[in-house]
Each structure stands twice: as C-alpha cells, then as structure tokens.
Amino acid sequence: MKTTIALTPEHLEKTVTIGAWLSNKRSSGKIAFLQLRDGTGFIQGVVVKNDVSEETFQLAKNLTQESSMYITGKVVEDTRSAFGYELQVSNIELIHEAVDYPITPKEHGTEFLMDHRHLWLRSKKQHAVMKIRNEIIRSTYQFFNDGGYVKIDPPILTGSSAEGTTELFHTKYFDEEAYLSQSGQLYMEAAAMAFGKVFSFGPTFRAEKSKTRRHLIEFWMIEPEMAFVDHEESLEIQEQYVSFIAESVLENCKLELDVLERDTSSLEKIKAPFPRISYDDAIKLLKEKGFDDIEWGDDFGAPHETAIADNFDKPVFITNYPAEIKAFYMKPAPGRSDVVLCADLIAPEGYGEIIGGSQRIDDLELMKERYEQHDLNDPAYKWYLELRQYGSVPHSGFGLGLERTVAWLSGVDHVRETIPFPRLLNRLYP
Structure with missing residues (x-):
C-alpha cells in the first residue's frame, strides 16, 4: 500500500511503501537507521541485516544524503521519537542517487544556506x-x-x-x-x-x-x-x-x-x-x-x-x-x-x-x-x-x-x- 509519512499512523502494523528522500543516516554493524522525509513529515526507517536481502542491506548502508527511493516496511510505534512511529524496512528501490549534496549535517554560514x-x-x-x-x-x-x-x-x-x-x-x-x-x-x-x-x-x-x-x-x-x-x-x-x-x-x-x-x-x-x-x-x-x-x-x-x-x-x-x-x-x-x-x-x-x-x-x-x-x-x-x-x-x-x-x-x-x-x-x- 502506497502512503505518505504523515499518514503512517493510520497504517499501524501494516506494510506500506513511501516515496522518500534520505535526510541523514547512521549504521552500527548489522543495523542501519535511515532518516527519511517525503514532504509531509520525517520518519526513521530501520534496516536490520538479518531481516532483508544482502542487496537491500548494502544499498541501505551506501545510500547518500538526499538520494530518492521507494521504501517499503511495516509501520510500528516508536515512543522514543517525537513523531511516535518508525518503519521496519523490508525493501528499498533506489530512484536517484544524489552525489555531493552541499548541505551536510554540520554548521553552515547563513549566506551559504541562503545561496542554497x-x-x-x-x-x-x-x-x-x-x-x-x-x-x-x-x-x-x-x-x-x-x-x-x-x-x-x-x-x-x-x-x-x-x-x-x-x-x-x-x-x-x-x-x-x-x-x-x-x-x-x-x-x-x-x-x-x-x-x-x-x-x-x-x-x-x-x-x-x-x-x-x-x-x-x-x-x-x-x-x-x-x-x-x-x-x-x-x-x-x-x-x-x-x-x-x-x-x-x-x-x-x-x-x-x-x-x-x-x-x-x-x-x-x-x-x-x-x-x-x-x-x-x-x-x-x-x-x-x-x-x-x-x-x-x-x-x-x-x-x-x-x-x-x-x-x-x-x-x-x-x-x-x-x-x-x-x-x-x-x-x-x-x-x-x-x-x-x-x-x-x-x-x-x-x-x-x-x-x-x-x-x-x-x-x-x-x-x-x-x-x-x-x-x-x-x-x-x-x-x-x-x-x-x-x-x-x-x-x-x-x-x-x-x-x-x-x-x-x-x-x-x-x-x-x-x-x-x-x-x-x-x-x-x-
């Protein structure tokens, strides 16, 4: 079922597909945490190596900031996040790989940000x-x-x-x-x-x-x-x-x-x-x-x-x-x-x-x-x-x-x- 991040609470415990961009990520060995956005909101996608194909896990680890994708997973509650939900990822379909996105997760000057x-x-x-x-x-x-x-x-x-x-x-x-x-x-x-x-x-x-x-x-x-x-x-x-x-x-x-x-x-x-x-x-x-x-x-x-x-x-x-x-x-x-x-x-x-x-x-x-x-x-x-x-x-x-x-x-x-x-x-x- 295709949906948006804003509507994911309506699909609790169901598998959905979202068109999204990667805003940030971190990984720790056998798990990757993807910070996703789709214009309606932000959600974390969790990719566990043992729960997905090797190809999907490697894709998740190699995703670059602002790359676009269709991402599929089950919506579950996450009380640690302000949004209250996260996505247990089962599949990723890369649409476009972004290269050298200029606004990285670090401090940038105001003029630089205004230029971009x-x-x-x-x-x-x-x-x-x-x-x-x-x-x-x-x-x-x-x-x-x-x-x-x-x-x-x-x-x-x-x-x-x-x-x-x-x-x-x-x-x-x-x-x-x-x-x-x-x-x-x-x-x-x-x-x-x-x-x-x-x-x-x-x-x-x-x-x-x-x-x-x-x-x-x-x-x-x-x-x-x-x-x-x-x-x-x-x-x-x-x-x-x-x-x-x-x-x-x-x-x-x-x-x-x-x-x-x-x-x-x-x-x-x-x-x-x-x-x-x-x-x-x-x-x-x-x-x-x-x-x-x-x-x-x-x-x-x-x-x-x-x-x-x-x-x-x-x-x-x-x-x-x-x-x-x-x-x-x-x-x-x-x-x-x-x-x-x-x-x-x-x-x-x-x-x-x-x-x-x-x-x-x-x-x-x-x-x-x-x-x-x-x-x-x-x-x-x-x-x-x-x-x-x-x-x-x-x-x-x-x-x-x-x-x-x-x-x-x-x-x-x-x-x-x-x-x-x-x-x-x-x-x-x-």
Whole structure:
C-alpha cells in the first residue's frame, strides 16, 4: 500500500511503501537507521541485516544524503521519537542517487544556506517553519470565511500608492508610470463598499533599504476591510483573529513547534482581549525607561516597540498615533485633530509590529483636504475619492504581515526563514 509519512499512523502494523528522500543516516554493524522525509513529515526507517536481502542491506548502508527511493516496511510505534512511529524496512528501490549534496549535517554560514535556499528548505527546521506558515494561512481563510468575508484579489500593478511613492518599485506600464503594490488596501475599500466585509491575501513590495531582521522587500499581507465597522470594533476583530491563528498553530503544529524548540507557554497567553496603550502614554513610558531622545510626534523604531511590548505578556495595541506620521486616509480621533483612529499591534518577545490598522476617513470634504495636503490630485486617485462621494459609510480595516507573524509564532530570529524564497536588499537569488 502506497502512503505518505504523515499518514503512517493510520497504517499501524501494516506494510506500506513511501516515496522518500534520505535526510541523514547512521549504521552500527548489522543495523542501519535511515532518516527519511517525503514532504509531509520525517520518519526513521530501520534496516536490520538479518531481516532483508544482502542487496537491500548494502544499498541501505551506501545510500547518500538526499538520494530518492521507494521504501517499503511495516509501520510500528516508536515512543522514543517525537513523531511516535518508525518503519521496519523490508525493501528499498533506489530512484536517484544524489552525489555531493552541499548541505551536510554540520554548521553552515547563513549566506551559504541562503545561496542554497532551494535545498535548505528540505531541512527539518525549515520544513517546520513552512508548515507553521501554511497553518497560519489555512486558519486565516477559515477565520474570514466563517466570518462571512469575501476574498477579493487587488491588483499588484497599480497607478497609485496607499502610503506615498518613496518606497515603491516604479515600472513602466506601456506609456504610463506604475508601481508594484505596497498594499491592497485602497482597492479593498472599494470592495468593502460592494460586499460589506472582504479580505485579501497577496504579495506586497517595499523598496525600503533596510537590513533588519524584521524586513523583507517582498512579503505577504492579509488585509481585511469592513463597511459599517468603527475603530473599536476593528480592534476586537484583530485580537480575535490573532488569537484564532495562534490557537490553531498550537493545536495543529505541535510537532513543528517541538522541532523548533519553541517555548509554547508564551503562545498559550495569546487570548483576546489584548492590552492597549495610547501613543501619548507610550511616549511617557519610553521616557521613564530612559529613551530621552524620543519626543511626541516621532515614530517608533524597533527598540521602542520592544520596550513597550516588554510591559505586557501578550500582544499590545498602541493606539491613536499623531496624524503627521500616519497615512492620509486615517480618520481623526473625536475631539483631537492631531491624532488619528489607528493602532499598531506589537508582538511580544521583540518581534515588533505585526498589524497596522485604522478607521478610514468617510467624509468627502475631509478627504479632499487630505488630497490637497498630500498632493494627491493625480487622476490615478480620482476613483478612491469617489468612494466617499457615492454612498460613503464608516469603515475600518487592517493589514497583518504574514512573515513577521510566522517568525513570532515559530520563534525564529529572522523573517528570511519565514518565506520560501526571501527577497532581501542584497538578494534576488535563488
């Protein structure tokens, strides 16, 4: 019976055949231990000399790392392994012999591993990170589909920018200027006016010359937009969503979290509601902590966000930032024209901002003022203004950065390990 490693528990005490690669091996005289992977998981295959043909045993002893095969054996319980099962091998059919596989079971430098990212993905830890990423994506679709949201795909090539054009990739669109999208938000607002509650999930691009562990040039965003939803309701949806995906990872990625040696006690605390601190109070807190150079009106950097988050044991919302440092479309706070109805959700353990969101301006005249202030009178923005002209309603939305969220929940240090093929300031290969 042909099966996969992930499904072997369903075939306990039965003989199965698995298409697999050899990730590692060791042998001791009359027994060979094969560490096998097939994309769905990892399992140990045990080859005992007295239980197989001489040809099969010699083949097992001579297998090279990353050689591919069909391997047949009986599934048995193995309480010593994290997976809980192993394969008592009876036959091996070699498909392809790999020679001089470059990533050996020893320490390699980061640049070497990044140069071989197409192969590094096969390793146990990288496999675990990608499985956690997949679970976050799966549970994201579940959360929004169950909540009555409609999936909408905004364009990647755009004629306008959501937050200014200084950090966008410019390209020629025949005889026009175009940009790679930095956010689908403006288009999602249009979609929300048609469908009520919508979400997008797709790649975004920032031409930001940053080399920090939190930044990528190309990354993926989940961007919900909701008509008839104010800022307070949006915050509640955000904390429910983050709690949901964290719970899903804890429940469905136990093995992967174990492989990554992730301390799950911190993840178990991720339950709504989340604490909140205003920008005003965050400035006071930072000054108390010795950040004498921070002043009201300054944006927060990574050290500031970490210092704020360290005061809480779960994600924290920083609310009501100054209007001057936020995007043109954010609605002013009632009674305060100097701050806007927005929030950044800061993850604990130094992982920084994972969500940015706000209530959007729904008043036509105020949006016209913002257009003047930000010099947005280009025809490319005409359609966005019309959303306030024809049936405008209160609406809010947010964007969650997938890679930062994967890094946080899986506990890896750098976002370059949270996307299959990272695009960094100095890296476009492989």
